[in-house]
Amino acid sequence: MEYICELCGRKIVRSRYLVRIASYAPYDGLEIGLLDLTRNFEKEIKNLLKKIQNKRGKKMEKDICVGFEFILCKKCRDNYIKNPLGKKRVKRGRKRISRKRNP
Numbered sequence: 001m002e003y004i005c006e007l008c009g010r011k012i013v014r015s016r017y018l019v020r021i022a023s024y025a026p027y028d029g030l031e032i033g034l035l036d037l038t039r040n041f042e043k044e045i046k047n048l049l050k051k052i053q054n055k056r057g058k059k060m061e062k063d064i065c066v067g068f069e070f071i072l073c074k075k076c077r078d079n080y081i082k083n084p085l086g087k088k089r090v091k092r093g094r095k096r097i098s099r100k101r102n103p
């Protein structure tokens with residue numbers, strides 16, 4: 001089977017790499033406090049149902065979890081793992097100071 005790198009578009013001759021990216025809303029576990037025991041759950045559930053009905057199902061799903069999967073060649077994969085968040089590199093060096101003369 002022939003694979004094409006999804007980043008550079010070249011045919012993958014040797015090794016191919018699968019990159020999976022998943023974004024989840026964190027689950028912080030269940031903690032029950034005094035406030036929880038006095039909450040009006042019926043009202044909260046009704047409000048939540050309203051929210052779900054207002055938003056489209058897919059949109060709601062996207063808010064919770066989104067995933068991607070890419071096939072990359074070795075070169076693109078090596079570049080990807082160097083900077084997975086796509087951060088801009090800060091150039092280190094001398095700062096140019098421009099001096100303005102007062103008139």
Ligand SMILES: [Zn+2]
Nearest residue numbers: 005008073076
């Ligand atoms: Zn590539």
